[in-house]
Structure formats: C-alpha cells, structure tokens
Amino acid sequence: MKNDNNKKIASQNQLKYRLEGSTLYLYNSLNFAHSGDFVNDMLKRLKNYKSPELIINLAGLTEIDSAGVAAIFYLKRKISEKNIDVSITEASNRVSKKLELFGPDKATTSSKVKKAPFLESLAIRLQDFFTSYISEFILLSADVFYWTLHDLFNPRSRRKGEVLNQAVLIGVNATLIVVVMMFIIGLVIALQSSAQLRHFGANIFVVDLTVIAMMAQMGPLITAILVAGRSGSAIAAEIATMKVTAELDALKTMGLNPIRFAVIPKIYGCLSTMPFLTILANIAGIAGGMLAAYLFLDISPEVFINRMGHSIYSKDIMTGIVKSLVYGSIIVLTGSFFGLRVKEGAEGVGKSTTVAVVVAISLVIIADSIMGLIFYT
Amino acid sequence: MASDKIIEVNRLSVSFDGKTVLSDASFSAYNGNITVILGGSGSGKTTVFKHILGLYPVEPGKIFLLGNDIATLDENEQNKLYLKMGVFYQNGGLLSSLTVGENVALPLEQHTDLPDEIIKEIASQKLSLVNLNDTYHMYPSQLSGGMFKRAALARAIVMDPQMLLCDEPGSGLDPVSLASLDNLIIELKKQLQMSVVMVTHEVSSILRIADRIIFLADSKVIFEGPVSDALSSDKKPLINFFNKS
Numbered sequence: 001m002k003n004d005n006n007k008k009i010a011s012q013n014q015l016k017y018r019l020e021g022s023t024l025y026l027y028n029s030l031n032f033a034h035s036g037d038f039v040n041d042m043l044k045r046l047k048n049y050k051s052p053e054l055i056i057n058l059a060g061l062t063e064i065d066s067a068g069v070a071a072i073f074y075l076k077r078k079i080s081e082k083n084i085d086v087s088i089t090e091a092s093n094r095v096s097k098k099l100e101l102f103g104p105d106k107a108t109t110s111s112k113v114k115k116a117p118f119l120e121s122l123a124i125r126l127q128d129f130f131t132s133y134i135s136e137f138i139l140l141s142a143d144v145f146y147w148t149l150h151d152l153f154n155p156r157s158r159r160k161g162e163v164l165n166q167a168v169l170i171g172v173n174a175t176l177i178v179v180v181m182m183f184i185i186g187l188v189i190a191l192q193s194s195a196q197l198r199h200f201g202a203n204i205f206v207v208d209l210t211v212i213a214m215m216a217q218m219g220p221l222i223t224a225i226l227v228a229g230r231s232g233s234a235i236a237a238e239i240a241t242m243k244v245t246a247e248l249d250a251l252k253t254m255g256l257n258p259i260r261f262a263v264i265p266k267i268y269g270c271l272s273t274m275p276f277l278t279i280l281a282n283i284a285g286i287a288g289g290m291l292a293a294y295l296f297l298d299i300s301p302e303v304f305i306n307r308m309g310h311s312i313y314s315k316d317i318m319t320g321i322v323k324s325l326v327y328g329s330i331i332v333l334t335g336s337f338f339g340l341r342v343k344e345g346a347e348g349v350g351k352s353t354t355v356a357v358v359v360a361i362s363l364v365i366i367a368d369s370i371m372g373l374i375f376y377t
Numbered sequence: 378m379a380s381d382k383i384i385e386v387n388r389l390s391v392s393f394d395g396k397t398v399l400s401d402a403s404f405s406a407y408n409g410n411i412t413v414i415l416g417g418s419g420s421g422k423t424t425v426f427k428h429i430l431g432l433y434p435v436e437p438g439k440i441f442l443l444g445n446d447i448a449t450l451d452e453n454e455q456n457k458l459y460l461k462m463g464v465f466y467q468n469g470g471l472l473s474s475l476t477v478g479e480n481v482a483l484p485l486e487q488h489t490d491l492p493d494e495i496i497k498e499i500a501s502q503k504l505s506l507v508n509l510n511d512t513y514h515m516y517p518s519q520l521s522g523g524m525f526k527r528a529a530l531a532r533a534i535v536m537d538p539q540m541l542l543c544d545e546p547g548s549g550l551d552p553v554s555l556a557s558l559d560n561l562i563i564e565l566k567k568q569l570q571m572s573v574v575m576v577t578h579e580v581s582s583i584l585r586i587a588d589r590i591i592f593l594a595d596s597k598v599i600f601e602g603p604v605s606d607a608l609s610s611d612k613k614p615l616i617n618f619f620n621k622s
Binding site: 037 | 473474485488489490491492494495498499502503506516517518535536537568
C-alpha cells in the first residue's frame with residue numbers, strides 16, 4: 001500500500017532527457033523522484049529500438065542518487081538483453097563517484113536458496129516434523145512426567161503458593177464460562193432430541209440421552225476445549241514471552257530448571273482442577289437438559305432426577321475423570337511445548353500461541369477418539 | 378555558518394508533570410558534521426532527540442530542521458521532511474515479520490514509484506554498504522546484535538538522507554562491534570555526504586566519531602563546540618563526565 005501523499009518526492013531540479021539517434025542525453029538531477037517514471041518511459045520508447053548501440057550521455061547530469069544509479073544500470077541491463085551495446089559516457093567526477101559507489105558490482109543480490117525437488121523437500125519436511133516436533137514433544141512429556149512425580153513428594157522444590165495460583169488461573173477462573181456453556185449445550189441437546197423422541201412417545205429417554213452424552217462425552221470434551229482456548233493460549237504466551245525476554249535463560253543460569261519452574265506448577269494446577277471442572281460441567285449440562293425436558297416434554301425435575309438413577313454409570317463418571325486428566329495434561333504440555341519452541345520476536349509469541357491452541361484442541365479430539373475406543377469397545 | 382545549520386534549537390524548555398527536563402536549551406548542528414548530543418542519565422538527551430524528530434510539541438521554544446520550523450509544518454510537510462532524514466533507533470526498530478531486505482526496501486516501496494526490481498537492487502546496495510551482503514532473505518531474529526544494528530542503519534540510509542539521526546546506536550554492543558559501527562557511520566557519512574546527529578553517552582564512541590558535541594547536564598546545555606575544546610574545558614560536569622567514563 002503506497003502512501004499517496006509521499007509517493008513523489010519533490011525536487012526543484014527536474015530531470016530532462018532526450019534520445020537523439022543512438023545517444024540518450026540526461027540533464028539536471030536523476031533521483032528518487034524521477035527514476036521510476038524515467039525507466040518506465042525509456043523502456044517504452046526503446047521497445048522498437050533498432051540501432052546496435054546506445055550511448056547514455058551523462059554530461060548534463062549534475063546530481064544523481066542511489067535510485068538514479070540503480071535506474072541507469074537497470075536500463076542498461078534491460079537494453080543489453082536485446083543484444084544492444086550500451087555504454088555510459090561523460091559522467092562528471094561527482095556523478096562518476098556515485099556510479100561507482102552504487103553500481104551493480106557493489107550490490108551482491110543474495111538469491112534465495114534453490115528449492116529441492118518435491119519428493120526431496122517432502123522427505124525433508126517429514127524428517128523435520130518427526131525430529132523437531134514428535135521427538136521433542138515426547139522428550140518434553142517425559143521430562144514433565146518425571147518432574148511431576150518427583151516434585152509431588154518434594155513440596156519444598158515448589159514456590160510457595162504457585163500451584164494454588166495456577167489452579168485459580170487455569171481452573172477456578174474458567175468455572176463461569178464452562179458452566180454457562182455446558183448449561184446451554186445441555187439445553188440445546190435435550191431440546192433438539194425432544195422433537196424426535198416425542199414422535200415415538202419416548203419422551204422419558206431424553207434423560208438417558210442427556211445424562212450419558214454429558215457424563216461420557218460432552219462434559220470432559222467441551223471443558224477441555226474451553227480450557228485449551230482459554231488457558232492453553234495463556235500458557236503458550238507466558239512461556240514464549242519468558243523465552244523471548246531471556247527469563248528462561250536467566251533461570252538456567254541461576255541453576256533452576258525452567259521446566260520445574262514454569263511448567264510443573266501449571267501441570268499441578270491444571271490436573272487438580274480439571275476433574276472438578278468436568279464434574280461441574282456435567283452437572284450444568286444435565287441441568288440444562290432438565291430445563292428443556294421440563295419446558296418442552298413436560299418431564300418434571302422429580303421424574304428427571306428419578307430417571308437419572310437408571311442412566312448414571314460409575315464407569316462414565318470414572319472415564320470422565322480420567323479423560324479430564326489426560327486432556328489437562330495435553331493442554332499444558334502443548335502450550336509449554338510451543339511456548340518453548342518460540343523464535344525470537346513479538347510475532348513468534350503470537351504464532352506459537354495460535355499454534356498451541358489449534359494443536360491442543362486437535363490432540364484433545366484425537367485423544368477423545370482413542371479413549372472412546374479403549375473404554376467403550 | 379548560519380546557513381549551514383541543519384538543526385537549530387532555540388530556547389527549548391520541556392517539563393513533564395511539573396518536573397523540568399530541559400530549561401532554555403539552545404544549540405545548533407551543522408551541515409557535514411557529526412554532532413553528538415551527550416550527557417548523563419536523565420539529562421534530557423532522548424527528550425531533545427524526540428523533540429527534534431517532531432514527536433513532542435515544541436513549546437516554549439523553536440526547532441528548525443533543515444531550515445523549517447517544525448511547529449508550523451502540517452503532517453504532509455512533516456512527512457516530506459522525514460524523507461530527508463534517516464532515523465536510527467536505539468533498538469533498531471526492524472519489523473520482525475519482514476525479512477531484512479524487505480525492512481530496508483520498505484521506505485522505497487512506500488515513498489517512490491520505482492519498479493520492484495530496482496527497489497530490491499537499491500536495498501541490496503544499501504545492505505552491501507553496511508557489509509550485510511547475504512542477509513536479504515534473513516529475518517531480523519536471525520541476525521547477531523551487531524548485524525541487527527547495521528541492518529537498521531541500512532534502512533535509515535536507504536533514501537540517501539541529508540541527515541542521519543541516531544539514538545544511542547551503540548547500546549548493547551561490545552566494544553569491537555561498537556568501534557566497527559562507528560567506523561561504518563563515519564564511512565557512510567563520507568560516501569553519502571550526510572550530516573549526522575547522534576545521541577550517546579559512550580565516551581569511546583564520542584572520541585572516535587564526533588566533530589562537535591552538545592553537552593547536557595542539570596536540564597541545561599552546558600557546552601557546545603568541538604570535541605577538542607570539550608576535553609580542555611574547565612566546566613566541572615564535563616570534566617566529571619569524561620573522567621568517570
């Protein structure tokens with residue numbers, strides 16, 4: 001996007017040029033203000049140029065800057081491509097110095113690295129993916145797992161109040177959004193299924209449907225997705241910023257393990273609150289379903305609660321809690337992994353945050369499918 | 378000499394929240410010179426620099442930049458004036474989302490009608506002038522501290538400015554890199570026939586680079602003149618500054 005106000009730089013010393021036979025004469029000043037127009041005009045005029053040579057006569061040129069020099073050499077190169085011999089003559093001392101300073105031999109244009117063939121670059125990318133993503137993620141997970149167990153029995157290694165702080169940030173502060181969202185989801189599920197169940201006179205089964213859907217699937221999954229969006233991004237941004245501002249290096253040089261210092265309290269905070277958050281989410285979802293059942297299927301809360309006894313299974317409760325622990329670990333690990341991988345700069349922090357959230361949600365859904373297969377087949 | 382003035386500061390006073398940062402400061406910087414504004418921490422160097430750039434309103438006082446009273450310029454006129462100046466910020470100010478070459482080419486893309494090929498060539502030339510030949514496609518985060526500063530310098534000079542303004546260019550550099558940056562600025566000044574105004578407190582740099590110095594202390598301009606005069610001056614803040622450093 002060009003800034004129109006500043007597009008042209010004012011110049012009191014207007015460029016003049018004329019093509020006479022095979023000589024191009026330039027007068028006054030060739031600078032940022034005129035170089036673009038000069039080049040475009042000359043390329044048009046020289047399109048059908050037939051002479052075997054062109055002399056660029058700079059005798060009348062009093063001023064030139066780097067853009068002017070670049071324009072002259074650009075023109076020279078373009079015309080030379082048509083097998084026309086181009087020479088630059090009669091430049092004053094002052095202009096010659098600038099031609100020498102900004103001439104093309106000074107500028108070594110670094111070309112981009114030559115691209116590898118498709119299959120080769122695919123193989124390189126795959127190898128890079130496995131070595132720098134998968135293996136590093138596994139190494140980080142192993143590190144975190146070790147220190148999580150190690151520090152569990154070694155409370156002195158933790159900063160006082162940090163786990164509680166993280167539990168509040170990751171879990172407690174997410175309660176409202178999780179409860180409200182799950183209530184709405186429970187209500188919508190019951191509402192949409194009630195329309196179908198009514199046709200078959202199976203109104204009462206809306207209770208089974210809502211309860212099983214909430215306990216076994218929706219509660220843990222939606223909670224994890226909300227926490228990934230809310231806290232996963234915060235974890236990635238915090239750790240990435242710590243890396244960019246050399247806080248992690250400072251921890252290392254103080255003899256502190258950055259993983260223990262920055263990641264482990266988040267793991268404890270997340271794992272200690274996710275099961276409770278999931279249970280609250282289940283309750284809110286069922287409450288939403290109960291409201292829909294009462295409003296649209298004339299199922300009173302008493303009947304709903306009585307029927308719940310037939311559809312709540314301890315297995316669903318347990319799998320929900322196990323799932324919430326797995327999802328919590330995935331969210332913290334992913335956020336930390338991408339936070340630690342950040343390249344320097346503000347842009348890197350933004351990128352790592354976005355990638356952390358997308359990958360965390362994807363991994364949670366993949367883990368959900370795997371655990372679904374494990375627990376229900 | 379008066380017509381050679383590129384910057385003229387007349388009776389500039391600045392205060393923030395009732396605290397006087399500058400009081401009745403007057404000084405000039407001259408064409409073809411390297412003028413260094415120096416002083417201890419909190420002496421008002423950066424405040425002066427930002428006023429010269431027109432980032433703060435000048436009141437009371439007047440600042441003439443290349444003969445223009447900056448308080449009377451509208452935004453367009455101010456932008457045109459900026460094109461005659463290259464500014465080199467303390468932290469470089471390179472955009473991390475662009476490559477080094479794109480950073481250097483940015484002013485050309487914004488302010489000229491030059492074809493892309495020529496823009497790339499000019500950007501490469503300027504990178505070559507600061508000895509960063511193979512960095513066009515690298516990102517600023519891939520550069521070392523010294524290279525980062527030189528890339529920022531290349532961007533500052535890409536429009537062939539009449540005047541280069543530098544705010545603490547050597548901050549964060551080791552002595553070798555600092556000396557090399559100073560020599561580069563001296564060389565570029567000669568080649569591009571620029572005037573340079575620099576804010577710094579690095580004494581080694583001042584002795585290497587400065588033609589004239591403006592010394593700020595206690596919110597006032599204590600000294601203005603050639604470096605040799607400053608070194609033989611009997612003014613206590615000046616003696617203390619050079620002795621401590």
